[in-house]
Each structure stands twice: as structure tokens, then as C-alpha cells.
Amino acid sequence: MKKTDARPKYALLEEKWQKRWEKKKVFASPEGKGKKYYVLEMFPYPSGSGLHMGHAFNYAVGDILARYMRMKGHRVLYPMGYDSFGLPAENAAIKEKSHPMKFTESAIKNFIAQQKKIGLSYDWSRIVMTHKPEYYRWNQFFFLKFLEKGLAYRKKSSVNWCPKCDSVLANEQVIKGKCWRHTDTNVEIRQLEQWFLKITDYVEELLDKVDGLDWPEKIKTMQKNWIGKSYGTEIDFEIGNERWPIFTTRADTIYGVTFMVVSAQHPSLMKLVTDKQKKEVMEFLKKIKSVSEKEMETLEKEGVFTGSYAKNPVTNEKVPVYAGNFVVSDYGSGMVMAVPGHDQRDYEFAKKYGLSVKVVIKPEDYELDEEKITEAYEGDGITVSSGQFSDMKNRKAIEKITHYLEKKKLGNKTVQYRLKDWLISRQRYWGTPIPIVYCDKCGIVSVPEKELPIILPDKVKFGKGNPLETNMEFVNVKCPKCKGKARRETDTMDTFFDSSWYYLRYCDNENRKEPFARKKVDYWMPVDQYIGGAEHACLHLLYARFFTKALRDLGFVEFDEPFLKLFNQGMLHGPDGFVMSKSRGNVVLPEVVSEKYGMDTARLFLVSTASTDKDTEWSENGIEGSLKFVNKVMGYFTGFKATKSGGVDKKIESKINKTIKEVSEDVENFRYNLAIIKIRNLFDKMSEEKVSRKEAEIFLKLLHPFCPHITEELWEKIGNKSFISIAKWPEADESKINIEYEKEDEVMEKTIGDVNNVLKIFKEKEKSASKLYLYVMPNEKTIYASNLGEIEKRTGLKTIVFAVNDKDKHDPEKKSSKAKPGKPGIYLE
RNA sequence: GCGGGAGUGCCGGAGUGGUCAAACGGGUCAGCCUUAGGAGCUGAUAGCUUAGUGCUUACAUAGGUUCGAAUCCUAUCUCCCGCACCA
Secondary structure, eight states: OOOGGHHHHHHHHHHHHHHHHHTTTOOOOOOOSSSSSEEOOOOOOOOTTTHHHHHHHHHHHHHHHHHHHHHHTEEEEHHHHHHHOHHHHHHHHHTOOOOOHHHHHHHHHHHHHHHTTTTTTOOOGGGGTSSSSHHHHHHHHHHHHHHTTSSSSEEEEEEEEEETTTTTEEEGGEEEESSSTTSBOOOOEEEEEEEEEEEEGGGGHHHHHTTTTTSSSHHHHHHHHHHEEEEEEEEEEEETHHHHHEESGGGGGGGGOOOOOOTTOOTTHHOOOOOHHHHHHHHHHHHHHHHHHHHHHTOOOOOEEEEEEEEEETTTOOEEEEESSSSOSTTSSSSSOOOTTTHHHHHHHHHTTTOOOOOOEOOOSSSOOOOSSSSSOSSSSSSOSSGOSHHHHHHHHHHHHHHHHHHHSSSEEEOOOOOOOOOOEEEEESSOOOEEETTTEEEEOOGGGGGGGOOOSOOOOSSOOOOOGGGGHHHEEETTTTSSEEEEOOEEOHHHHHHTTHHHGGGGOOSSSSSSSSHHHHOOBBBBBEEOGGGTTTTTTHHHHHHHHHHHTTTSSOOOOOOOOOOOOOOOTTTTBBBOOOOGOOOOOHHHHHHHHHHHHHHHHHHHSSSSSSOOOOOGHHHHHHHHHHHHHHHHHHHHHOHHHHHTOHHHHHHHHHHHHHHHHHHHOOHHHHHHHHHHHHHHHHTTTOOHHHHHHHHHHHHHHSSHHHHHHHHHHOOOSSSSGGGGOOOOOOGGGHHHHHHHHHHHHHHHHHHHHEEEEETTTTOEEEEEEEEEEEGGHHHHHHHHHHHHHHHSSSEEEEEETTTTOOOOTOOOGOBTTTHHHHHHH
């Protein structure tokens, strides 16, 4: 019962300050002179369930930094907004027979209220919501600009289709063959005509500039892998009378090709299938389609002969062409040359279908016997049985063979990327309408800029298919060019389009004439510190980088990279050990925690258990400790009496300056947990000594980023009229830091420890003592004397200090002879 | 399979060549205060040993480098995360 009574005390206080901050616009961030600092958290998708402790943790991390930077004297831009378009709102609305608009706006309201309760120092006047026409009209605007520039295009191709989303997905949204939102739903491949953004135009820059970013290595590696650059050779094989290009990184093994494999999903597969083989191939295709999800992971390599033969361009040998389930259709050209001697997958396939294995590379230090090998040799070595290319290092052979092919116009050196163009069409309602009209006469026609925004109509029927198609007023339009009958594009944009530039809109969120004023963006951008989870490594973070580069080339911005520094805060796990999420049902709500302990306690606790970049499991086991500390601080300042000036304690002064220095460094490096330890430590020292008002204020300032509400309250209580939120962060005076004091403390600790140890032994022997005699070096006498109170308190003994050379000291057992510098003789009685 | 990260005391976790039996918090135990305490304060919390000492064993496991390792190297095991039949 007792534990829960923190709420009334702190709730009122929190509310009071939150209101004052808002009323006085303490966190407004106008442009101006002085250094700017842009702290940004990935804006949330406003889900109906509101935010939980995991979000609170994320935002607390940013808020602490923002508050620190503000006090440091920077002009801090710290905004919040909502990624409010998207499928979940649409689905939830359908389920609850509501409208996504209604659903979303109430969710946002709820989010804002919750975030305000956490005490986050956002400049709310800069709010951005992507579902508002004032925002998404600029999506449409940018889309048209991209189209003009050739960065947006429409193409029919195999696309990922999620049957549960009822929509296509970008490659980045397909995870292990499943939909990112529906992890139990297999993504299907469909041939559709869709809108793409040419992210591949920037593939080289996206790859190159990753290295220069101050981002976690992990994220950088993930992006690089996603882009997946590999060097190789494109080689034409003749099948029938047609040339079929394939991609390989191992041109050196071309003499070892014994068959070819084309992807079973290859769009032109049937061209290769002879009449005789048709039946067999069809059966095979049917079979691999029915493979369940589970089997996908351990799938055996399977295939079927197509009936065709391919001519090896170097050897002129004819090898059979198989259709196989292990060849990826959309990488390279969807067909591979198979070299079972030097590729394990090909080897397995060859063994299964009785195809021959040829060794054309042999290791330098041992022999390979074609007949006896049990696996492919994938390493480097010397080429053998390779005609004019025999007897050379295989790496060299790659060059030679490629060169030979280039000369004969049968192939060329190429680079392959895994990255594909970004598919942005979605067959769903709750998103930005794509500003395009299809005219029978004129074809694809852009909506003129001055007609923007194309407003997403309210009235649609949800059910099967794309809801926008049910609103005829929306669909049926006049062609902007010929004024004839035309049909509006009903696909909407991927919401990652929205989140690709929201950070720019914060800089000038109310601009009605343009997406943002160049001047303002120049002032604030790039983002100095971006904070968010790692799950966006290959999604949002990649798209946003691409967008920035595209906008740069369109003349909208001047910089290359949007986010200079990225910090991945750890995931907060629920009490059950799993990542906290509504769907798992293990969420802990900030309101509940705040009610029990107060928000400052919760904030303090969240960032003090572990380093903020590590995953943490939520448990209230330790929160009592934070509450105790907050209570102690409150108590201390309630009865605070400053010493009159002149009574400055050098020791405290040293400690304070050291703490300022270290806490500043810790905060700047997200070592909040360590900063808090040092703040607590300082507090312990301060509460033992006499402290001036200035010193007390420094303590409050150090604590403020973590516990903004109580520090405002106490700041006011000790006589300040302004806000501590915008007070100046203390500067450490390093000349005042004296390590001698620390040593003194250590000596004192050691002595107290020794005394307690003796006491313990006394107790075991059932002896008792009430007096402590310390025999110290003459020059140390004052140090011990000044710490007498401390010693008495912590040992519970009446203490008398003698210098070893005091003549009339009480020393019946001659313990004074044991004394050394920093280590007094001890006698108990 | 590839890539990234991690394994520390009863627990959460600091610490990345000596100042380490290891910060800080939690828990537990003991003492004080007290009518009582779930509040506060003090101490203890690897083992043995001792009037404040000394020793042994410890930072996943096994080796190694070093005057010296939780910290560096090698191998192994375990866990987490990302990618995954990319030719």
C-alpha cells in the first residue's frame, strides 16, 4: 500500500510544470544566431493502443539529450509528428466499422496526451501529420518532380503481393518470403503494372557514403548487405537461336559448366521448354508451388529438364538446361551456369540428377579427384582442363576469360546489385493518392501541379479490392490534357514515401506555398542526432537517404545525407522477456507506472538500469531505488538551507566540478546510466556537507534532463523565477578538481572498513566496544578530525583521534606502533 | 551458411591490460532507530583465515601472449539480432 502513494504528490507537480512549459512556450525553437542542434526521434505510427513503456524509453532518451543541448546553449529543434497513414488504421477502422480518419485522429490525440505526460520537451508548434492534405500534397508534388526527372516510372513486373494486405509490397517489406506485417503470410509473386522510384540510380552513392556516417556499425553493414554489390561477368549462352545472358562471379569456372539452371519463376521459362518436356515441367511447377512455408527453409534443390540445351560460349559444348527451385528469379538474369565442381548448390543438384562433375580449379597444396570428391571445391587455386586458360591462378583466369568474352562480344564485366527499384504503389485507401490520370487517348498523364492536392475522398466502401475504386467521383475525371474521359489512378503511395522527408517538413511545417523554405532547411538540416530502433535499417533509413539525394539533385536541398549521427536505443522487453508490443500483450503503460512512482522516477529508472543502447527487460524490481532517490532529493531541498557565502567547502567544490565534467561527457555519449550514478554520488556527498545555494543549483541542473519536473519545482522552491529547463548548464572548472580529496575519501573509507572489520571480529568473539582510538601521522590529524562525524556515524563508536607522537595518548596495547601514512593504528575498547 | 553483438557475483548490470573480489541499483542477512515498521540510517553479502591481516578460487570453457588479463590472441560452447539457395 505504502509503495503506491507517490502519485498524488508527483502527479500534481508534473501537471503544473507541463502546463507552464506549454503556456510559456519554453521549448519553442525559432531560428536565430547561435549553434543549432537538431534532435530527432523516428516519428511513430499512431496506433490505437497508444504508447507503452518501450516508446517512453525511446523518447526519454531523446528528451534527455534535447534538454541537455538546450541548457548547453544550443538552439534545439526537437519536434514530434505522426506517420499517420497506413494499413493498420484502415484495417482497424474496417474492423470497428469506423473511418480511418476518425480512428487515426483520435489515436494521435491520445499519443499527444501521453507524450505530454512523459514531460517531453517537444516544440509542439512544429507538429507534422502525414495524413493531412497540407502534408501529403507535397508527397504528390515530389512525385511529379520525380516523374519529370525520370526518377519515377511505371512498369509491369513481377511484384510481391500480400494477400492479407490486399496490396503489393516493396522488396524491403518482404521478410523471408513473408509480409513484414503478416509474418505468417506468404508473399505471392504477381505480374502487375506499378509505380517505382529509381532508387537504383543512387545505388553507388548510397553504398559509398554509408561509411562516412556516424551510425552503428550494425546498421551500416545491414545497408551494405542490402545493397549487395558484387562484381562479376555477364556471359551469353546460346539456347535455340537466342542469346540468354547469365551473371557469374566465377568466370574462371566456365570450363566446368555441365548444365544450366533457370529459375522456376522465370517469366520466359516456357520459351525454353520443349513440347516433349512440357508435361514434366508443369508438374514440377505445380509441385514447388505447394511447398509449405516450413519446408522452404530446408528445401532440397530440385529441378526438371526443360528439353533445351545451351551452348557454352567458350567451349562450344552443349549442356542441358534445367528449371530449378533454388535459383532466384529476380537476381542477375534469373538463370545460372552450373559448375558442380566448384559450387556446392550445383554439386548437390548434379548428384541428385546424375549430372557430371568437372574439376577445373585445383587447390595449390593437394590434389582433387573428380571421381572421389564429395563436395564442391569453392576455394581459390590453379585452373586445370581449361583449354588456353589452364595453369593460371583462378583469380587471374577470371580476368582473362572475361576479357576474352568481351573481345568476342559474348559477355562483359558487370556489377550486380541486390537492391531493386522501390515499388511505391499500394492498392489501399489510407495513403497519399498518386497524382496520375489515365486517358484513353493520351495515356499516362500527370495531374498539373496547381490542381494539387488530390484529396483522398472520405466516401469509399471498404471491402474487396481497393476502396478508392468505389468512389466514382474520384475515379472518373477529365484528362488534364485533352479534357476527354479519363480515369484517376486509384493506387496510393507506400507510407515510407511519407516518412522519407518528414524531417524536412519539421523545419517549416506550416508552409503553404512550398514543401519547405530552403532557408529554413539550410539552417536546421542535417539532423544532428537521430534516434530510433534498428528495425528500419533497410527500410526508412535507406529510403530517407535516397530521398535526400534525389531532392538534392532536384535543387531542393544542399546536403547529401539527412542523418549525421544515428543512435539505436535498445529494445525494451516486457516482463516475459519478449519485445514489448501490443500484439504480444506484454505492454506496460507509462500512465500506470507514473501513477505508482511519478514520471520522473520512471524516466530515471528507464535510463539508469543499463546502457541505453542495450535491450532491457522491464521489471519494476529496481524502480524502488529510483523512487527512493527522487524522494530523498525532494526531502533534501524542502528543508534546504544554504550556507552563507564564504563557507565554500573545497571538497564539495572539487566533487561538483568533477561531476559536471563527467556527467556532461556521459550525456553526450548516451551513457545515461553512468551519468546518473555520478549524480547520485554527488548527492550523497552534498547531503553530508554544507552546501551553498549555487552548488545546490548546479546539482539540480545536472539532474534536470533526467527528472525535469521535480527539478523545476525545486528550482522554484529555492528562489528562482525562471525555468530550469532553459537555465545554463554548468561549466566545469577543472582547476577546482583536486584528486587529493578523493584520495582522502578513499583513506577514510579504508579506515572505516578496517574498524568495521575489527568490530565484526569482536562480535564473533562476543566482545564489545564503544570507543574507537585512532593513532594517525601528525600531519594527518586534521583530516581525521574533520571526518570524525562521518567515522562515528558509520562505526557507531565514540571516536578519539591521537597523533602517534602525542605524549598523553590513551594506548594500552601500543596500537599506535602499527600506524602508517594513510593507515592509522586502531584500538577499540 | 554469412554478417553483427553478447556471455561478469543471488539478480539487473558497470568495467576492455595493473589502482579488481569487481562501480551503481535491486535482493538477502544483521544492527540501529522505533509502539511497530513494508519508512529511514549503518554494516555485511566467493571461500578460508585475522584485532584492521593473509591466502585460495573467480569474470562461459580450454589454451596462449605478458612481469601482470574479466580486459589482448587462438579454438570451443551457448545465447540474441540481421541476411539468407544472390551464382
